[in-house]
Amino acid sequence: MVENSPLDIEEIVRDSFDENETEQLAEKLDQLEPEEIAFALEAMPLEQRVGTWLTLEKEQQIAALTYMRVDARSNIFKQLETAQLHELVEEIDVDDLIELLDELPDAIYQYACSRLDQSEKRWLDQALTYDDEQCGRYADHDVLILSKNAKVRDAVRLFKKLTEDAEYQEALFVVDRTGRYVGLLQGIRLLGQPNHMPVVEFIDAEAPVVQGDMELDQGSDLVARSGYSALAVVDSEGKLLGRLSIGEALENVRRSLEGQFMHTAGLDEEEDLFAPIINSAKRRALWLGINLLTAFLAAWTIGLFEATLQQVVALAVLMPIVASMGGIAGSQTLTLIIRGLALGQITPQTYWTLMRKELGVGAINGVLWALVIAGITYLWFGDWIIATVISLAIVINICVAAFSGVVIPVWLEKMKIDPALSGSVILTTVTDVIGFFAFLGLGSLFLL
Amino acid sequence: MVENSPLDIEEIVRDSFDENETEQLAEKLDQLEPEEIAFALEAMPLEQRVGTWLTLEKEQQIAALTYMRVDARSNIFKQLETAQLHELVEEIDVDDLIELLDELPDAIYQYACSRLDQSEKRWLDQALTYDDEQCGRYADHDVLILSKNAKVRDAVRLFKKLTEDAEYQEALFVVDRTGRYVGLLQGIRLLGQPNHMPVVEFIDAEAPVVQGDMELDQGSDLVARSGYSALAVVDSEGKLLGRLSIGEALENVRRSLEGQFMHTAGLDEEEDLFAPIINSAKRRALWLGINLLTAFLAAWTIGLFEATLQQVVALAVLMPIVASMGGIAGSQTLTLIIRGLALGQITPQTYWTLMRKELGVGAINGVLWALVIAGITYLWFGDWIIATVISLAIVINICVAAFSGVVIPVWLEKMKIDPALSGSVILTTVTDVIGFFAFLGLGSLFLL
Structure with a gap:
């Protein structure tokens, strides 16, 4: 049983000011989720923020950036050399690129695009057909997909490949030959089922679908009310774009309500506490x-x-x-x-x-x-x-x-x-x- | 594949004003989740709200009440006769009772308590040792629990019993003989595992635990950041009290941020749009x-x-x-x-x-x-x-x-x-x- 340790922002911020604590800080950050790191970075003045962020490994650097507020993130980018930015985006995942692209300098974005493979490029183009308030833009490509003709054993194999830190991946999405979404299948429905049965038998007929052109708020509400930990996002032809998970839905709800609060004072929800x-x-x-x-x-x-x-x-x-x-x-x-x-x-x-x-x-x-x-x-x-x-x-x-x-x-x-x-x-x-x-x-x- | 139909509050409210639409309205409500019904009821003036609520079946009546804002709910109670209230709480579930008890007239609450069985009474007493801002108070008792000595086959049997509309029940909680929480077990981890293996082998060591005396906000954050769709809530001795699901966490985050917004005008987040x-x-x-x-x-x-x-x-x-x-x-x-x-x-x-x-x-x-x-x-x-x-x-x-x-x-x-x-x-x-x-x-x- 793991002791739960609530995130101690105060301690982390304190360490970020102390050059003797660099190693200890790195150890602490290593134990945190990327969103917790992002959260702690936002609580630091620019100098400490950039300094701390630079001590992270590249994967953590990117993950933390994607969870940060737009302004806080963009204030990090402004402190980086072109070479550092190049290195950062060299092997960037397409989902992360979509999240960060608005704040990346144009040349860096072009470079990142040139490093994507064919299928990633297709995803990117697909995402960019939606504006930045629509669900299609942020459909998470990290999904388990299975063909309509697959058997239970195929599904089991897919679920078994999941790593320990896979979030809200308790269901997979079934598509037909043309990539059209057929249905959602919860892993637990397959427990104790014979290997040779077709997966379509276990599809959950009740699961709603998020349309790509739905507003982010509306899609998030749909996910939250559905009771599923993730729903499929589809385009206007019914093709699977990706998924919207309850974790992202919660994040969207939070941002949207924070925005309502900040707007009353003419501020933006992305406003950085330590903006220049x-x-x-x-x-x-x-x-x-x-x-x-x-x-x-x-x-x-x-x-x-x-x-x-x-x-x-x-x-x-x-x-x-x-x-x-x-x-x-x-x-x-x-x-x-x-x-x-x-x-x-x-x-x-x-x-x-x-x-x-x-x-x-x-x-x-x-x-x-x-x-x-x-x-x-x-x-x-x-x-x-x-x-x-x-x-x-x-x-x-x-x-x-x-x-x-x-x-x-x-x-x-x-x-x-x-x-x-x-x-x-x-x-x-x-x-x-x-x-x-x-x-x-x-x-x-x-x-x- | 189910067409997703975004909740059309406007239509439902319109129908609630029209006595000729009573049947049509009942049909529409029947297709909604209880939280959607609650949401629609809050958007109705008191007369239509009570009228519409009375057309629901008893189970839906209670479920809708638990999802409503405290004020909106209490404005319904005030319109009901004692006999109606008695009937309402006659077979009330202990989780629902905990949610509603602050607004119920004292005599009705006593009556509801007298109808609980032994184990439910124990749950209620347990919940009431926490105040109404603490996670222990709202720990959901609708959990899958398995003994430490159980085998994979026992877990599979448990998961198979889940109904279609079970929400965020993708994991079960393993306890020892004294009811102490041992760990969380995600259903998908059991896929393709031999029936005779002990479940403890598959426990997820990374899952954090919510302490009963944690503030609701803090607990909700913990669940949201953990990436699990529900976490165990335990008392000070480590005994399993119930679970806190991501759905409830999202609801808590929403209430808390709405509160922040409403408080700026000296209003309460529970304020009913149509209060007398x-x-x-x-x-x-x-x-x-x-x-x-x-x-x-x-x-x-x-x-x-x-x-x-x-x-x-x-x-x-x-x-x-x-x-x-x-x-x-x-x-x-x-x-x-x-x-x-x-x-x-x-x-x-x-x-x-x-x-x-x-x-x-x-x-x-x-x-x-x-x-x-x-x-x-x-x-x-x-x-x-x-x-x-x-x-x-x-x-x-x-x-x-x-x-x-x-x-x-x-x-x-x-x-x-x-x-x-x-x-x-x-x-x-x-x-x-x-x-x-x-x-x-x-x-x-x-x-x-």
């Missing part, structure tokens, strides 16, 4: 610029009421409360709706039910907090008109926020714009502008 | 209240400078720009750090490297946007002192934001507070207060 400062600054600048536009829009709204503000400076003091409460209430609705959209759980049929519910929640919380804010404002400024004005503005803004929190993401989704990325900027613009306008407008009406 | 208005309002009110405190803190900061604002009303107009740019820059750093913390990729060794990098990014973007804002401000108000004041405030606030974006989540993590939940409220409080203070303070210095 100038690269990070460049990428984030855009987001700040977009935000600046909306901030000026809010400022312009306030500017419309300069005269009012000059006379009732309390309004300037209280302004941020109206905007902020609207922003928070709106982002609660927005977040709920974005999750719902991502899961496909928001349908035309229920759109208005949802809208009514969110408006109801907004109305209740709007009135509740408007009363509280009115009370505090009265205590602070001793003016019941200001208290009334702010409470009205709060109710208006929270209701508008609830409405926008439903409308904006649904509309963005229809326009094929990622609501996680743009939703909150648009929402805060709305709640800022409406909030300031309602508050200062009502203020001008009642207080001047 | 009053429940939702209550839950969200707390978050709005916390935000209100911080908003009043910002307002109080502004209040310190009432005299200045009265004289230079342009400051009131421009205030939100300073606060907003700081908030956005800070949330970018915060989001990156929260992801890093969640993945365990931020270590003491690299903390200062990271801080330097984020401050560098902040300084570059601070200066860049300060210049842009100074230009626009000058064009707008024709006053270069105001332009200087706002640009200084922007630089200060964006640098403070970068600093806080690193410090706050790391500190929260140390205090065992979820940074995804509280990070952004604390961060915006800091950027609001510092932003207003810097801007209005500098304004008072230079403009009065």
